[in-house]
Amino acid sequence: MKLWGGRFERGPSKVFEDFSRSLAFDRRLFFADLEGSRAWARALQRIGIYTPEEADRVCAALAKLAVEARDNPALLEGEDEDVHTLVLRQLHEREELAPLADRLHTGRSRNEQVSLDLRLWLKQEIAEILARLDALEEALLGQAERHPHLVLPGYTHLRRAQPILWAHYLLAYFEMFARDRGRLSLARNTADAMPLGSGALAGSGLPVDRWQLARDLGFSRLTPNSLDAASDRDFALDFLFAASTTFLHLSRLAEDWILYSSEEFGFLELAEEVTTGSSLMPQKKNPDGLELLRGKAGRVLGDFLALATALKGLPLSYNRDLQEDKEPVFDAADQLRSGLEVAALMVATVEPRPAAMEAAAAGGWSCATDLAEYLALKGVPFRQAHEIVGKLVRAALEANRPPENWTLDQLQEFSPQFGEDCLWLLRGTAGIRRREVIGGTGPSAVAQALENARIRLDGWRKQ
Secondary structure, X not given: OOOOOOOOOOXXXXXXXXXXXXXXXXXXXXXXXXXXXXHHHHHHHHXXXXXXXXXXXXXXXXXXXXXXXXXXXXXXXXXXXXXXXHHHHHHHOOHHHHHHHHHHOOOOOHHHHHXXXXXXXXHHHHHHHHHHHHHHHHHHHHHHHHOOOOEEEEEEOOEEEEEEEHHXXXXXXXXXXXXXXXXXHHHHHHHOEEOOOOOOOOOOOOOXXXXXXXXXXXXXXXXXXXXXXXXXXXXXXXXXXXXXXXXHHHHHHHHHHHHHOOOOOOOEEOOHHHOEOOOOOOOOOEOHHHHHHHHHHHHHHHHHHHHHHHHOOOOXXXXXXXXXXXXXXXXXXXXXXXXXXXXXXXXXXXXXXXXXXXXXHHOOOOOHHHHHHHHHXXXXXXXXXXXXXXXXXXHHHHHOOOHHHOOHHHHHOOOOOOOHHHHHHHOOXXXXXXXXXXXXXXXXXXXXXXXXXXXXXXXXXXX
């Protein structure tokens, strides 16, 4: 069954039909298409195309189709051109509905129909993805709350820089994923515009009530321009950008933990539920889950690039190129949903190794910045304080003398401004207690940040 053809003497070749058929992937929009068709049937009833009894019969048949498809997914297969013709064919196969099915497409273009379907599907999909993001952020907070005093080295250039709290480190990823939440919510809001009534490009020739359609379908607003609505896929790009950025953050976390769980670092023990063994080497415990998260980031970024490239040169309005919007969106949604679920399991089950973390955090003169800031507070210009401590570190490395083995007299050989009140800074990671600014890694600052994060997460869950 086709929704067009009167102008043609011959049908398309099988080669072209196979090339252009989209049912294999757009059948995922089946339930959204049924929802949109029910709303359209009611709109046609309001303008007299259907009687109330006829609209009831069409809506009942569409509802029955939804039940049948859930019970028997094979109904979503066939040789139909796309999901829209699949739905129409299945209505036609109910003989008593055939005349009514023919009227269902009155005043409606597939251009607006597919935009509606994808918007409906994406709004629901983003809601489910946000729930999985909640679970990941809950795992991060739970891990931080279990180990509030644990210390590890913070890194720049992958070199030990300054000691930080494990909870502070976890909250950094919480903030990344919080921004991802904002981007995903924005994408859902961008999709929340109802396009029915736009026609193929010029607007419907029927006096349909677009606001009533929006209310029936759960949209907060209408698309304001029919020409734009027929070809707009910004909402899909917004989602793909949000999904890509979320995966970039997942990939950064994965890279950290691949390193931190290695024998060279020894900071973390990954759970067996998210690791694999080697087919050859019996001793191996491989971080495959993390590596897949890192690898799939490129795949989802490719989905974004694929759609952006398809859109970049399209003239207004609708072009068949837009059929290529769905597979990137579906793939990115699938990967993000499962990726967030795996990441939440990773975070919830990982076991820190405090001794290795704290030994690394205390080593390598990680207190150097604290000593330079100490001198600055004593009136030494920071550039000079930086140089003084740098010379101290060089001498310590040459003498193989760790910070805790330096006496006050020895420190004062480098600067008379060193006093008894600086010696505590030489003891491992004690300098963390100096960093109590908002957003810093001081224990009180982190405790407050953790409390605030918990409040924010609880608030998001109630939205």
